[in-house]
Amino acid sequence: MAKTVVSFVLEQLGQFVLKHAFRSVVEEKSLVKGVESDFNEIKDELESIHAFLKDADTRYGDDGGGGGSNGVKTWVKQLREVSFRIQDVIDYYIMYEAEKVNHPKASEIASEIQDIKLSLGKIKERSTRFEFRSEGGSGSYRGLKAPRIGDPRMDPFFIEETQVVGFEFPRDELVSRLVGGNDELMLVSVVGMGGLGKTTLAKHVFDNELVRGDFPCRCFITVSQSYTIRDLLIEMIKKFCKICNEPNPEGLHNMDDESLITNVRKYLEPKRGSRILVTTRSMHVAVNSKKSFLVHVHELQSLPLNKAWELFCNKAFRGQCPTELEDESKEIVQKCGGLPLAIVAIGGLLSTKAKTIFEWEKVSQSLRIELHRNVHLTDLVKILSLSYDDLPFHLKSCMLYFGIYPEDYIINRKRLTRQWIAEGFVTQEEGRTLEDLAEEYLIEFIHRSLVSVSKVGFDGKVKSCQVHDLMREVIIRKMKDLSFCHLCHKDDDQVTLGITRRFSIAAISNNDLTNTSNSGIRAIFVFDKGEFPNHLVDGLIAKFKLLKVLDFENSLLNSIPDDLGNLFHLRYLNLSHTKVTILPRSIGKLVNLETLDLRQTRVHELPEEINNLTKLRLLPVYYRKYERHYSMLNFTIGVQMQEGIGCLISLQKLYFLEADHGGIDLIQELKKLRQLRKLGIRRVRGEYGNALCAAIQEMKHLESLNITAIAEEEILDLDFVSTPPKLRVLNLKGRLANLPNWIPNLKYLVKLRLGLSNFQNDPLDSLKNLPNLLRLNLWDDAFAGDSLCFKVGGFPKLKELDLTRLNKLSSITIEKGALLSLHHFRFNNNPQLKEVPQDLRHLENLQFLGFADMPPELVESIDPRRGGECHWIIEHIPLVLIRQKVGSRFHDYELYPIPTISNV
Structure with a gap:
């Protein structure tokens, strides 16, 4: 655990030393004389200690169970704390140096640096007492042998067939895969998070x-994470020799790889076609062999509730649950989240308890504490910890972030990855954006079965995710041991007096968070939805000057203090969905700010000082009026920005800018924003067309473009000489004389939304050959005719189609063989479409059909409960929903499903 912290500090030290190495004293006077050489010495000392940290962490006991001696624990704790002090002194130095004057704190920094050097020397000296082994030395703890009896991973070898619950279907499916088919070599991979029962399932298969009967020559090998292919071959030969009653080949352990492979072949070649069954937490491992031979991947799922309940009752009661304990028992099973290992472990614990409501409630309420102190649950924690322990150090800090969010919280991908970036957890690579790299980190967690996907976008990208409740408990323990974050998630949570780097506030208590000697807080997250006292915000900003992350999303924050600009290191400021209306002018002093999230706030104008933020990359700012009825032009309010916007040279995302405030001069400045990936611009006048096209043509990285006219009658002239080559998302809301001829040529386009276009001719023929289009929205008289035709072969990849408020549309033709990939089809408020299109029956892959505010005769015709004579057209579709408006606000509607063959 100390290795993670020290590795991160070493990286920060390396960057600092490199930056200052060639600085001339003549060119720029140092704040503290000789500071660069001091930091270099500190870096050297820390590097020499770093070599022993893997051994130190192993002895400390990464499972948090207290496996190491008190002396080692104290040593690791001291090293972690001095690492924090190094981070603090670097950040204070950089902050004061930026002021370009001799700061009164300079002597304190000099004194602290000298004290750190002394502390590091003593820590290094004490390390010799423990005889730590250097990383890469002969003493590897994660051995080359399979787990022994006593290791929790051996449990599946002692489970009888009658004890297995919930694996019947996957067992039968895997058996079928193994014994079926021809003699071709096949690898069957069982993938899932720790505790799902992968090894148990594999053993019973x-x-x-x-x-x-089909495979008399077979062997079952359990390997540790450090196994090599050579170790595996040796183990296989031993197993085959045992099966055949033969002695091990002479000199087995000294054979070269080629000889080992020859020996394995000796046993396998005369036998029937081979099968390999692998269990793993990593999807990478599961699919890695696809190029070599046939692979079948089985993703093991959590137990369904009925099977989870059956398994729990078997373990806790040896049969049926007493009636008086049902409610508490079901709550406990719910907390296990369908994880067999958790159900068995907690059921086993409860089997030793008195069968009383009092005992059951006590375990349920103190499950977090029980997980880490009760011998019956220790193995569960160890199994879940393995996945975290095997992460590379740069991913461990990212993984700990999942513990910051409250229990059962659905975590937005963009919010999470932007926080990682702000903390410096994502390392820049040439030619790659930090956002792309952070998304790869998240995908790695998903592939390792550490994180589950909650929602996927139409383009297949993860939109939100979460971790299993019990995995979160393991993470929380790691966070506590690492001083990573202090959770204020209950009204009575006490503010920690020790060192911590972050506050996560889900309950604002009477405790004063600023009443701590620890000023090195780097991040504050507020999840409490109650009123957020102004004095508390003032205190946090005044006290914690090294903050990098401030996240108030969805809180009732009313205002931001004037001294916000004192947070020199702030990189991420999230005020989205708060009640903030004005930003202080001091925001211009946040020269390191990279993300300013103002979505769904009432901030309508940004101070001109915002143009000082040359590192700002992400600026989403708008307010959508969900309290009112939808109007395409007036539903969203953007932001007014001042002259000088061209100074924001690092900006990658800007939406929504109001163009009429600043006009053509403002739009011409957009030319300088050559790093833009996403641009949303509203209230565009016709005369801005040429200037806007000229500016957009300079944005070679642009992937998303959203343009909205100032009024319905305003004609947008968007005649690009050349369009951004990487454009993937296009939203055009305004009158277009004709479909621009550049749109059908956008070969990377995945989403197209047209509104108010008023095309007289069917635009589908021009759009049908877009090769990668996944989503098409035609809204608000984008098409002003009465008939649309989807032709065979058109829109080859389209998954989602939305036709909304096309006031003259009365008929739709879908040729057989058209829209073969369509999964979702929505009709919304098309008043002349009074008959359900019969060609919907051709859409065999359609999963969802929605009708919102459609003519009553159409709705009645598909509802079998009202005699629906046209029900046969849609009966093959799994989900058909009717939405009816019941009020004036955006979300005032009711939903009811139409029964179909697929869902009856």
Whole structure:
């Protein structure tokens, strides 16, 4: 655990030393004389200690169970704390140096640096007492042997067939895969998070009578994370020799790789076609062999509630649950989240308890504490900890972030990855954006079965995710041990007196968070939805000057203090969905700010000082009027910006800018924003067309473009000489004389939304060959005719189609063989479409059909409860929903499903 912290500090030290190495004293006077050489010495000392940290962490006991001696624990704790002090002194130095004057705190910094050097020397000296082994030395703790009896991973070898619950279907499916088919070599991978029962399932498949009959020569090998291919081959040969009653080949352990492979072939070649069954937490491992031979991947799921309940009752009661304990028992099973290992472990614990409501409630309420102190649950924690322990150090800090969010919280991908970036957890690579790299980190967690996906966008990208409740408990323990974050998630949570780097506030208590000697807080997250006292915000900003992350999303924050600009290191400021209306002018002093999130706030004008933020990359700012009825032009309010916007040279995302404030001069400044990936611009006048096209043509990285006219009658002239080559998302809301001829040529386009276009001719023929289009929205008389035709072969990849407020549309033709990939089809408020299109029956892959505020005769015709004579047209579709408006606000509607063959 100390290795993670020290590695991160070493990286920060390296960057600092490199930056200052060639600085001339003549060119720029140092704040503290000789500071660069001091930091270099500190870096050297820390590097020499770093080599022993893997051994130190192992002895400390990464499972948090207290495996190491008190002396080692104290040593690791001291090293972590001095690492924090190094971070603090670097950040204070950089902050004061930026002021370009001799700061009164300079002597304190000099004194602190000298004290750190002394502390590091003593820590290094004490390390010799423990005889730590250097990383890469002969003493590897994660051995080359399979787990022994006593290791929790051995439990599946002692589970009888009658004890297995919930694996019947996957067991039968895997057996079928193994014994079926031809003699071609096949690899079957069982993938899932720790605790799902992968090894248990594999063992019972291995011992199945059908498998035994088909594969008399077979071996079951459990390997540790450090196994090599060579170790695996040796273990296989030993197993085969045992099966055949033969001695191990002479000199087995000294054989070269080629000889080992020859020996394995000796046993396998005369046998029937081979099968390999692998269990893993990593999807990478599961699919890595696809190029070599046939691979079948089985993603093991959590137990369904009925099977989870059956398993729990078997373990806790040896049968049926007493009636008086049902409610508490079901709550406990719910907390296990369908994880078999958790159900068995907690059920086993409860089997030793008195069968009383009092005992059951006590365990349920103190489950977090029980997980880490009760011998019955220790193995569960160890199994879940393995996945975290095996992460590379740069991913461990990112993984800990999941513990910051409250229990059962659905975590937005963009919010999470932007926080990682702000903390410096994502390392820049040439030619790659930080956002792309951060998304890869998240995908890695998903592939390792550490994180589950909650929602996926139409383009297949993860939109939100979460971690299993019990995995979160393990993370929280790691956070506490690492001083990573202090959770204020209950009214009575006490503010920590020790060192911590972050506050996560889900309950604003009477405790004063600023009443701590620890001023090195780097991030504050507020999840409490109650009133947020102004004095508390003032105190946090005044006290914690090294903050990098401030996140108030969805809180009732009313205002931002004037001294916000004192947070020199702030990189991420999230005020989205708060009640903030004005930003202080001091925001211009936040020269390191990279993300300013103002979505769904009433901030309508940004101070001109915002143009000082040359590192600002992300600026989403708008307010959508969900309290009112939808109007395409007036539903969203953007932001007014001042002259000088061209100074924001790092800006990658800007939406929504109001063009009529500043006019053509403002638009011409957009030319300088050559790093833009996403641009949203509203209230555009016709005369801005040429200037806007000229500016956009300079944005070679642009992927998303959203343009809205100032009024319905305003004609947008968007005649690009050349369009951004990487454009993936296009929203055009305004009158277009004709469909621009550049749109059908956008080969990377995945989403197209047209509104108010008023095309007289069917635009589908021009759009049908867009090769990668996944989503098409035609809204608010984008098409002013009465008939649309989807032709065979058109829109080859389209998944979602939305036709909304096309006031003259009365008929739709879908040729057989058209829209073959369509999954979602929505009709919304098309008053002349009074008959359900019969060609919907051709859409065999359609999963969802929605009708919102459509003519009553159409709705009645598909509802079998009202005699629906046209029900046959849609009966093959799994989900058909009717939405009816019931009020004036955006979300005032009711939903009811139409029964179909697929859902009856």
